[in-house]
Amino acid sequence: MSDGSEALLRVRNLVKDxxxxxxxxGRTRRFRAVDDVxxxxxxxxxxxxxxxxxxxxxxxxxxxxxxxxxxxxxIEFAGREVHELTGKALHAxxxxxxxxxxxxxxxxxxxxxxxxxxxxxxxxQKRKVPGGARAFTxxxxxxxxxxxxxxxxxxxxxxxxxAQRIGIARALAVAPKMIIADEAVSALDVSVQAxxxxxxxxxxxxxxxxxxxxxxxxxxxxxxxTRVAVxxxxxxxxxxxxxxxxxxxxxxxxxKLLAAVPRIRPEWDAERRxxxxxxxxxxxxxxGR
Amino acid sequence: xxxxxDTAAPLLRVRxxxxxxxxxxxxxxxxxxxxxxxxxxxxxxxxxxxxxxxxxxxxxxMGLLPKGATRSGSIEFxxxxxxxxxxxxxxxxxxxRIAMIFQDPLSSLNPYYTxxxxxxxxxxxxRKGVTRRQARTVAIxxxxxxxxxxxxxxxxxxxxxxxxxxRQRVMIxxxxxxEPELIIxxxxxxxxDVTVQAQILDLLAEIRADTGAxxxxxxxxxxxxxxxxDHIxxxxxxxxxxxxxxERIFTDPQEEYTRMLLDAVPRIDDEIGLLRTTAAPSAExxx
Numbered sequence: 001m002s003d004g005s006e007a008l009l010r011v012r013n014l015v016k017d018x019x020x021x022x023x024x025x026g027r028t029r030r031f032r033a034v035d036d037v038x039x040x041x042x043x044x045x046x047x048x049x050x051x052x053x054x055x056x057x058x059x060x061x062x063x064x065x066x067x068x069x070x071x072x073x074x075i076e077f078a079g080r081e082v083h084e085l086t087g088k089a090l091h092a093x094x095x096x097x098x099x100x101x102x103x104x105x106x107x108x109x110x111x112x113x114x115x116x117x118x119x120x121x122x123x124x125q126k127r128k129v130p131g132g133a134r135a136f137t138x139x140x141x142x143x144x145x146x147x148x149x150x151x152x153x154x155x156x157x158x159x160x161x162x163a164q165r166i167g168i169a170r171a172l173a174v175a176p177k178m179i180i181a182d183e184a185v186s187a188l189d190v191s192v193q194a195x196x197x198x199x200x201x202x203x204x205x206x207x208x209x210x211x212x213x214x215x216x217x218x219x220x221x222x223x224x225x226t227r228v229a230v231x232x233x234x235x236x237x238x239x240x241x242x243x244x245x246x247x248x249x250x251x252x253x254x255x256k257l258l259a260a261v262p263r264i265r266p267e268w269d270a271e272r273r274x275x276x277x278x279x280x281x282x283x284x285x286x287x288g289r
Numbered sequence: 290x291x292x293x294x295d296t297a298a299p300l301l302r303v304r305x306x307x308x309x310x311x312x313x314x315x316x317x318x319x320x321x322x323x324x325x326x327x328x329x330x331x332x333x334x335x336x337x338x339x340x341x342x343x344x345x346x347x348x349x350x351m352g353l354l355p356k357g358a359t360r361s362g363s364i365e366f367x368x369x370x371x372x373x374x375x376x377x378x379x380x381x382x383x384x385x386r387i388a389m390i391f392q393d394p395l396s397s398l399n400p401y402y403t404x405x406x407x408x409x410x411x412x413x414x415x416r417k418g419v420t421r422r423q424a425r426t427v428a429i430x431x432x433x434x435x436x437x438x439x440x441x442x443x444x445x446x447x448x449x450x451x452x453x454x455x456r457q458r459v460m461i462x463x464x465x466x467x468e469p470e471l472i473i474x475x476x477x478x479x480x481x482d483v484t485v486q487a488q489i490l491d492l493l494a495e496i497r498a499d500t501g502a503x504x505x506x507x508x509x510x511x512x513x514x515x516x517x518x519d520h521i522x523x524x525x526x527x528x529x530x531x532x533x534x535x536e537r538i539f540t541d542p543q544e545e546y547t548r549m550l551l552d553a554v555p556r557i558d559d560e561i562g563l564l565r566t567t568a569a570p571s572a573e574x575x576x
Contacts, residue, residue, distance in 0.1 A: 052482035053453075160339075189338035190509060194553035216483065219512075219555035246557065260487040261557050262512040264539060269559070271540040272551065 007040035007076075008177060008210050009064065014038070014073035016059050033059045035234035037073070041178065046204065046211040048221040048242075051231035052257075060231070061180050061214045065099050066090065078177060095125045098171035102183035104163035108155040114141065114166055115151045121174045140169045145199060161192030165199065172203065178210040185220060197223050218261050222246055230254045298368060299326040300471060300503045301350070305362035308345045308354065308527075316359070319345050321527045323362070327471070327520075332497065332504040334514030334535070336550075337524035343507045346524070347473045350505075351389055352379045367470065385415045388469035392476040394456035398448040405444025408432070408463045415467055431462035435492060454485035458492070465496060472496070475507045490517055511554050515539055523547050 016034040034056040041047045051057045063070045066082060075082040077093065085093050098121070101107040108117055115137040119129050129136045138148030144165040146158075155163050164184065171179050181200070185193045201224060204211060215221050221228060221242075228245040230238045230253065238251040249255045308320035320342040327333045337343045348354050350364055352371065364371040366387065371379065391397055399407060408431055409424035419427075425444070432440035435458040448456060457477060464472065474493065478486035494517065497504055506518055514521055514535070521538045523530040523546070531544045542548050 052484065190511070191338060191549060191553040194555070197555070217555070218483070219557040222557050222559075223555050256484060258557070260484040262486070262490070262510065262516050263557055264512050264515045264551075264554065266558060268515070268536065268539040269556070272542070275541045276548070 006042050008043045008078055009039075009041040009212070010074075010076040011037060011039045011060075011064065012074045012076075014060065014063060014075065015071045016056070016063060016068070017071045033234055034063070034070075037231075037234075037236055039229055039236065039239065041210050041212055042226075043177075043210055044204070044208045045226040046213050046224055048213040048215060048225035048228045049231060050215055050218060050221050050228060050257075052216060054233075055231040056234040057214050057216075057231045058182055061099075061182050061212060064212065065097055065180050066093065067099075091125070095121070095127075095174045096177045097180065098174065098176040098178075099180045099182060100164070100167050100171050100184040102186050104160060104167045104187075105155060108163060108166060108170075110155050113152050113154060114146075114169075117155070117166060118151075118170050118173055121170060125174060127174070136173075137169075140172060141166075143172070143203070144169045145195070159192075161188055161196060164188060164196055168196075168199065168203070172207070175207070176209055178212065180212045180214070182214045183216070184213075186215065186217060193220070200224065218246075218258060219263075230257065300329045300331070300367060301327040301505075302365040303346075303350070303363070304365075306346065306349060306364060307361045308342070308349050309359040309361075311357050311359075319527050320349065321529075323522075323524075323529050325520075325522050325529075325532060327503050327505060330497070330501050330503060331520060332506065332518040334518035334521045335505060335507045335524060336509065336511055336514050336521060338509055338550075340526060341524040342527040343524050344475055345527075347389065347475050347505065347507050350473065351383055351387065352376075353383075381415075384411070384464075385467050386469055387471045387473065388464035388467055389473040389475065390457070390460050390464055390477050392479050394453070394460045395448060397460055398456060400448055403445050403447055404432075404451070404459045405429070405446075408444075408459070408466055411463050412466045427466050428462070431466040432459070434465055434496075435459075435462045437462070452485075454481055454489065457481065457485075457489055461489075461492060461496070465500075468500065469502055471503045471505070473505045473507070476509070477506075478513065479508070479510070486513075493517070511550065523550070 014034055014037040015032065018031045018033055019028050020031065021028055037060055039047065049057045049060060062068045064075055066085065070083055078096065080093070082093060115133055118137050118140055119133050122129050134151065137151040141148045141151060146162060146165050155166065158166065185196050188196060197220065213221065213224055225242045228240060228242050229236050230245065230251065232253045238245060238249065238254045245254065246258065249258060303323060303325050306320055306323040307318055309316040309318050323346060325333065335343045335346060349360050354360060360372060362372070366382065371382065398404065405425060405428045408428035409421065412427050413419050413424045428444055429440045432443060437443055437455065437458055451459060478489050481489060490513065493504065496502065506514060508514055519535055520532070521535050522532040523538065525546055530546050531542070538547065539551065542551060
């Protein structure tokens with residue numbers, strides 16, 4: 001784990017219980033979705049929280065974003081106790097932490113133009129839109145690789161990957177200190193997914209925001225994480241630097257998870273690189289003649 | 290067991306398969322003149338991104354295209370031309386000799402009946418003269434073959450009492466009871482957790498080894514096809530991009546699109562693939 005002193009986000013002993021009304025005998029049932037989770041996210045780093053369905057990773061993220069309240073534990077963000085924030089202080093916190101969701105279409109208002117969607121967090125924060133809404137939206141759209149002339153269009157007029165770029169642009173509008181990406185690239189086609197991952201990496205390098213990256217796809221996590229926390233049954237079973245977790249996992253569940261991931265044979269990849277190089281050499285020779 | 294008679298002919302021979310959909314501007318072809326063969330006992334992967342036509346290809350083979358869609362070309366299964374078959378004859382093939390499993394087992398199962406009843410009734414609808422008791426035995430055996438523990442008790446359970454992976458096993462059991470010669474699996478593990486996916490893929494491999502059935506695996510996941518199939522068809526927007534042995538496609542792709550696709554697949558052991566894509570122009574088009 002990274003040195004606690006530089007942590008932007010510090011989560012300690014987080015617990016979430018869900019209660020459901022019981023059957024005919026009326027007894028309520030309690031289910032512990034998140035069980036004693038502690039984690040740190042340092043400034044500018046990406047912590048990937050990985051696990052299978054029901055592991056508690058999304059519930060953890062939603063508590064950190066204050067979308068739901070924890071049953072117990074503490075969440076400290078930039079020196080403030082997030083779990084205790086109310087009113088103005090909570091409002092200010094929402095301007096510092098932004099969430100990008102899995103399904104861009106359902107998380108973007110279909111009746112609003114891109115311009116209205118992207119500037120909404122600023123309006124909510126009662127901040128002035130720097131340089132006017134049109135120019136501001138155009139600049140943001142360019143930064144996420146969209147055509148700035150399309151700012152008057154609606155979400156349905158964009159492809160899935162483009163819509164996710166709008167979601168990212170909206171998150172960036174308030175220059176957040178942290179972005180929580182909840183399965184943000186899971187629903188995208190592989191070629192589009194690669195582009196969005198590269199976009200997130202580039203933006204993070206430029207902006208320096210921290211990222212809590214929630215994902216079930218370990219191969220994607222390898223591309224984007226600085227550190228990795230593996231969750232199973234509501235608990236973090238292993239935390240470590242990315243390469244340590246992937247190359248020498250300590251926990252049995254992490255090992256099982258890594259072993260289950262289907263992979264393209266590395267020797268096939270190596271041969272493809274050799275063939276590609278040979279093809280390029282051939283083409284160069286032919287062009288030179 | 291497969292009832293293979295002529296070992297030289299492929300199990301499935303598809304030629305010039307075209308699927309059209311009527312739109313306001315005329316007919317749009319979502320599958321365009323597709324050719325491929327599946328050898329007996331072979332495993333073929335059809336890969337592509339959304340809109341590639343891979344799922345429409347499987348529905349065309351099954352004769353299950355949505356209303357209004359048109360199909361032309363030839364689909365020859367074990368020497369029988371399927372495209373000219375009457376619906377009654379096709380029904381004897383579909384589900385019996387060619388079986389299909391889908392991504393979402395819950396929507397393929399009826400929530401009001403026990404899984405045992407559903408497996409047994411599916412079996413009885415294809416095997417005339419089978420009693421309920423016999424069909425129940427078949428259902429229990431099929432569930433045991435897909436490693437559902439305590440099958441004799443579990444046949445009485447309803448779909449909602451099974452996890453996603455277990456429901457997919459139930460679907461595979463239902464299919465298996467017919468002893469199909471060809472299994473078409475359309476994104477069978479996409480909705481499943483990775484550890485469950487590994488189990489289902491192992492199960493499919495085991496069934497192929499035991500029964501000699503041919504497999505067509507339709508998926509967007511290149512890593513999955515690389516592990517499961519021996520021949521690969523790459524599709525894009527209804528077109529056949531290229532096809533070949535799995536090893537050839539993965540080591541020496543001939544088409545730019547295949548190369549781009551292979552570069553875009555995140556590798557768990559490496560970072561190389563993705564980094565290369567950074568330079569690639571956006572493949573996305575406006576809607």
